[in-house]
Amino acid sequence: MDADERLLLRPGPERPAVSVRWDRDRLVTARRGDTVSLALLDQGILETSRSAKYRRPRGPYCLQGDCGTCLVRIDGLPNRRACLTAVREGIRVEPQNRLISGPDPTVLIDTMMRSGMDHHHFMVRPRVVNQIMQGVARNLTGFGTLPDREPEHPARHEIHRPDVLVVGAGPAGRAAWSVLSAAGLDVLWLDRRDRGGLGTEAGPPPEALLPHTGVFGVYPQEQLWAAMSDVPEQAEVLRSIFPRQVLLATGARDPIIPLPNNDRPGVVAARGLLRQLERSGARLRADDVVVIGEGEHAASLAEDLGTEAVAPERVDRIEGNPVEALRLRDGRRSCRLVALAAPPAPAYELARQAGASVAWESGGFAVQRDDDGRCVREPWPVWVAGDMTGYLGERRAAMDGERVARALLRNHPPASPSSPSSRP
Amino acid sequence: MMGKGRAQAMGSRRAELPSRVDIAIIGGGIMGLSTAYHLSRISSLKVAVLERSYLVSGASGRNGGGLRMQWGDEGNVALMMESIEMCRGLAQELGINLWFRQGGYLFLARTEAGESRLTRNAELHHRLGAPTRLLSGAEALEIVPQLDVSDVRLAAFNPEDGVVFPWPFVWGYAGQAVSRGVTVRTHTAVDRIEGLADGLRLHLSTGERLDADRVLNATGAWSIELNRSLGIELPNHPHRHEIMSSEPLKPFLDPLVVDLATGLYFSQSTRGEIVAGITMPDEGPPATEVDLASSRRFLAHLGRALTTIMPLTAQLRVLRQWSGPYDVSPDGDAIVGPSPGLPRLYQVCGFTGHGFMMAPAVGKLLARLLAKGERHPMLERWDPARFSRGGSTRREDMIIG
Amino acid sequence: MPRRSFVCRCEDVTLLELDHAIELGLSEVEELKRYTGLGTGPCQGKECMSVLVSHLVRRGLVDPTTVQPFTARPPTEPVTLGALAAGLPAEPES
Ligand SMILES: Cc1cc2nc3c(=O)[nH]c(=O)nc-3n(C[C@H](O)[C@H](O)[C@H](O)COP(=O)(O)OP(=O)(O)OC[C@H]3O[C@@H](n4cnc5c(N)ncnc54)[C@H](O)[C@@H]3O)c2cc1C
Ligand code: FES
Secondary structure, three states: OOHHHOOEEOOOOOOOEEEEEEOOOEEEEEEOOOEHHHHHHHOOOOOOEEOOOOOOEEOOOOOOOOOOOOEEEEOOEEEEEHHHOEOOOOOEEEOEOOOOOOOOOHHHHHHHOOOOOOOOOOOOOOHHHHHHHHHHHHHHOOOEOOOOOOOOOOOEEEEEOOOEEEEOOOHHHHHHHHHHHHOOOOEEEEOOOOEOEOOHHHOOOOOOEEOOEEEEEEEHHHOEEEEEEOOOOOOOEEEEEOOOEEEEOOOEEOOOOOOEOOOOOOEEEHHHHHHHHHHHOOEEOHHHEEEEOOHHHHHHHHHHHOOOEEOHHHEEEEEOOOOOEEEEOOEEEEOOEEEEOOOOEEOOHHHHHOOOOEEEEOOEEEEOOOOOOEEEOOOOOEEEOHHHHOOOOHHHHHHHHHHHHHHHHHHOOOOOOOOHHHOO | OOOOOOOOOOOEOOOOOOOEEEEEEEOOOHHHHHHHHHHHHHOOOOEEEEOOOOOOOOHHHOOOOEEOOOOOOHHHHHHHHHHHHHHHOHHHHHOOOOOOEOOOEEEEEOOHHHHHHHHHHHHHHHHHOOOOEEEOHHHHHHHOOOOOOOOOOEEEEEOOOEEOOHHHHHHHHHHHHHHOOOEEEOOOOEEEEEEEOOEEEEEEOOOOEEEEEEEEEOOHHHHHHHHHHOOOOOOOEEEEEEEEEEOOEOOOOOOEEEEOOOOEEEEEOOOOOEEEEOOOOOOOOOOOOOOOOOOHHHHHHHHHHHHHHOHHHHHOEEEEEEEEEEEEOOOOOOEEEEEOOEEEEEEEEOOEOOHHHHHHHHHHHHHHHHHHOOOOOHHHHHOHHHOOOOOOOOOOOOOOO | OOOOEEEEOOOOEEHHHHHHHHHOOOOOHHHHHHHHOOOOOOOOOOOOHHHHHHHHHHOOOOOOOOOOOOOOOOOOOOOEHHHHHOOOOOOOOO
């Protein structure tokens, strides 16, 4: 592919090239620091799977690990998130659910069920037809296929008993961690991403951060927070965390906007796209991308992406596969990416598992807390900061993280330097 | 469009209640709704179903959807042969996709005790006409190539067992019952039951009242509470049973597999998810209340058992975990029939971990009892009065989970 | 390809299908989830929950001051069966 057909502009110093094998035989040149999603997007490879019911082409959307539509097969393992996986030399990436044995009824399925498919009442009678339909349906759904092999190294288990567990290394989590660790507390700080929210330009992530580590569940009856570290090419580590206190800073997600054809490859979340670009030190041409969204939030994202924002009401539909244009009520705007900028919705799930209450506030469920930032008292105090309490944006989220961490210290001053027995 | 069925109202919180019915059914789970549906087919009795929450909120919306005739007791085998026969055409009868797939149940025995259970059961199944086959480990591998069968001593396979998707099953019964005149009212709990000279009066959470000639307690694991409030002491108890599903995968697994040694069971849904549960060791004393929490402990036991029997699953991911209430009966048999001391109140509870698969047949036989006084042979052993007579014996040794 | 407006991309649930379920008398978040399949795919509702509730609020079907999301079940981040298996036998008392 020609350099100028590529989606990304790469000002600044050239980063080392990394080759990625896509779909068995296509070699794609990426740059170190790119995620698999960004590397493919750069090459105009936007379709990475087919959808479950209508078999419509799909590619990454949120670009930050939440939506699950970027799932691909990576190095022989199914359903890996391309948007959170950094490229490494020789990495093998394969699309999923694209090829099926026999004729592909894709177009037929999507076209036939023009008005939507009621899967409960579809082809129920007669019985023979029903049986055939069930057989076909079974083959069409499902994403990956079984792994190629058993793991090389068995997973390990580690137990942690920190003074404070800090979840999230975005602005709020980073600010909170600085305050807590400076106060001499034994802090276990983790993030599901490889560098937290840091761009690759920002130098190495703080050593204290446990990256690639997602908290997957809170189990109040077991007084346990459970996480898994999934560092590429290493054995997985299950982490059983028995914290004294917890500070959550899990951020917010970018909801889709229900517009016609909002599933086309090339429709992405504006915030996720921006973060990916920042991480890789890349830019887009103004012509190639357009933002859909309202108000200041959309306007500022559009500005950061170097383009304009269009209000959802003006959009008639998205065109092309992958995206070619926005059909507006009053015209047409050609583009290669459509970036959605709905108001971010707080990531409340872990807090809610821990027992916090949530309330519907301007487009999302915000975690409710007291003035100090505490949302749960038993069996451990849980504090929440940043976007998960209602979207704040980076600067205010950082301030909130710092404020809540200070409140935590005020309420539970560290016992003279943290006792060694509280360490794992 | 070809074969396109019509969606039907399945009852709602706005459904209008009559002031008196012949039969009031408490609980809109599979038992209550299957019974309501069969009553509407064979009688003109006025029936209302009251469900506290939404329709698949109880055990019927939380189970693994497994159906098998491979039981250890003659009565259960015969009942399940009938239930599975009914399920064959049930999607068409109810007008909704049930995703009933007969991929079989594959039981694996890794101990001598398990081996002799399977051998004895296969003889029984043979006698009753159920097509169970005994297999070696190597033969089991032909059915599920990813298994580690190194210490499997014997396997049993019945190709007519299978799985369904539980939710539409419940909606299908509800939709058909509603279209035949049954009132299905959701989001309405029965708070209290009062005896009348000619029936029972139900006091509802909405402030309404409903009088009925007879009442069916179909509240599953919650039946204990309701019975206790009426002074009816039955020995069933709620038990939290956890379950999980994996990320969706292309089809690779046809049967539901049961590892007798650990109580692990797993199958693959139409959507491609591995749905799996296990018998938990050291569960402590019987619970007195329904608890629907999830535990990491469960995931660890399940992960260990599943990756041992099918090592390729080690790098597969869990999509979600949840739990549901088993309604455990001490002798393993259900509790069905008029209540001791309150004959206008019928019970249909105590189905432990297998009420879903039995519901098609149970709804039918219970409707025949209620509408016509017909007594199916199983009603004798399911009699709620058996415990006070001291006459309960445990016959069934194939209860999983 | 016909035009479709998706609410849930994992399970291919469109706005039209959601409205169809509402017409059947369903209105609660938990029951709409189960009937349409919304939120039961790989994202487990992370992406579609707020879209669903925004729609219900807009249509006046739920009270925004009391509406609650469907249960946020673990795992919220990926965990493998192999890693979970490593959690045995070391069952730490807390
Ligand atoms: C995790 C799990 C896996 C299982 N796997 C299988 C399987 O593979 N195969 C199988 O056959 N079975 C299985 N079972 C068992 C099966 O699900 C149950 O036996 C069956 O669903 C019981 O149905 P029910 O209608 O009696 O109870 P439920 O479905 O629990 O219905 C009772 C209803 O009553 C309502 N209710 C309670 N109190 C009141 C009140 N006061 N007023 C009004 N309504 C009230 C509840 O809200 C509930 O909806 C499993 C169970 C669990 C929990
Ligand atoms: S999870 Fe990767 S794009 Fe959303």
